[in-house]
Amino acid sequence: MVNPGRVCCITAPFLLSIAVLVCLVLVFIAGTYDRNDTVDDLYFLKIDLTNLTLSSSANIADTLDGANSTALGGALETAKQSLGMKDYYTIYMRSYCSWNGNDTYANCTDPTAYFWFNPVSVWGLNSTGESVDDLLPKSFRDGLSAYHAASKAIFYLYVFALSAAAVTLVVGISAIFSRWGSFFTTFCAAAMALMMIGASVTVTAVYIILKGALNDALKKDYGIVSTIGTKVLSVTWIGTAFAVGAGFFWLLSVCCCSGRSPYHKNRDEARRTRAEKTPYTYERVGSPYLGPSDHQSVPLHTMGAAPGFQQPLQHHQHQQTAYEPFRPQVV
Structure with missing residues (x-):
């Protein structure tokens, strides 16, 4: 028979581990369902092109070479009018969605591993007859390169965190019966917490850099505005807090609440009990x-x-x- 005290002791870390798993699942399925406001609202970055315009020549001269700026603006205008560039783009860990008007979160792409959003190819800017890569400012190219390089790390960190959360729950079942079970579960929970911290820190830093690069290059001169998705960052950081809490309570359960049931003594103890004289x-x-x-x-x-x-x-x-x-x- 399971010791009720032991069950109560591991209830908190077990529930926290489940909460971590739920947060990770939300991050993974975001952007995979067309027109689903619940999960598709968990985007990392949103790009708004509804106010796409060309700036005055004076503003262009302040930021880029005049000829290059005009060429890039022309490519953006052509992509918007002729190549099917949408009004909105939302970027997720494994896909992106794009739509016009009020058709929110439509046209979501199939989820893929190591996904990264390349605006040049997605918007079809190189199909406008201009070599856009040479027209983009250096800050934009550097930010995009950093995002591309970090996209694999983000994917691996979230996958490992999800795997560690699942293993923690499976191994955590053994903690019901023994503190040895809690001992081994603590290692899995520690790995889960480390992966969550790494994923949350990396994804926050990378998308802040990407947002800054896009706004610096495209907001002032072309009216393209990028914003960070605060909801998904809240989910991933809440999941991180749950993971740290779960690791702490799993460690605490190693020292507290023995799993030995008071109703099943060992043979020697039972024999000694029977030999004692009762009043x-x-x-x-x-x-x-x-x-x-x-x-x-x-x-x-x-x-x-x-x-x-x-x-x-x-x-x-x-x-x-x-x-x-x-x-x-x-x-």
Whole structure:
């Protein structure tokens, strides 16, 4: 039988581990369902192109070479009008969605591993007859390169965190019966917490850099605005807090709440318990109160002869070993 105290001891870390798993699943399935406001609202970055315009020549001259700026603006205009560039793009860990007007979170792509969003190819800018890669500012190219390089690390960190959360729950079942189970579960929970911390820190830093690069290059001159998805960052950081808490409580359960059931002692302890004398039980009292036993022949009182009366020697000897009369000899 499972010890109820042990069950209560691991309930908190077990529930926290489940919460971590739920947060990770939300991050993984975000952007995989068309027009689903619940999960598709968990985007890392949103790009708004509804106000796409060309800036004045003075503003262009302040940021980029005039000819290059005009060429890039022309490529953006052509992509918007002729190549199917959408009004909105939302970027997720494994896919992106794009739509026009109020058709929110439509046209979501199939999820892929190591996904990264390349605006040049997605918007079809190189199909406008311009070599856009040479027209983009250096800050934009550097930010995009950092995002591309980190996309694999982000994917691996989240996959490992998801795997560690699942293993923690499976191994955590053994913690119901023994503190050794908690000991091994603690290692899995520690790995889960480390992966969650790494994933949350990396994804936050990378998308902040990407947002800055896009806004620096495209917001002022072309009206393209990028914003960070605060909801998904809240989910991943809440999951990180749950993971750290789960690791702490799994470690605490190693030291507390033994898994040994009080209703199932070991054999030696049970044997010792049966050998102990319990109160209010009958136990025969030995002689002299209940008469002699096989090993006791001492009389209570010797019965001598009356004064002046002579008995034969044998009878006298027999009388010296007689027991007190009127006492029961057998119980």
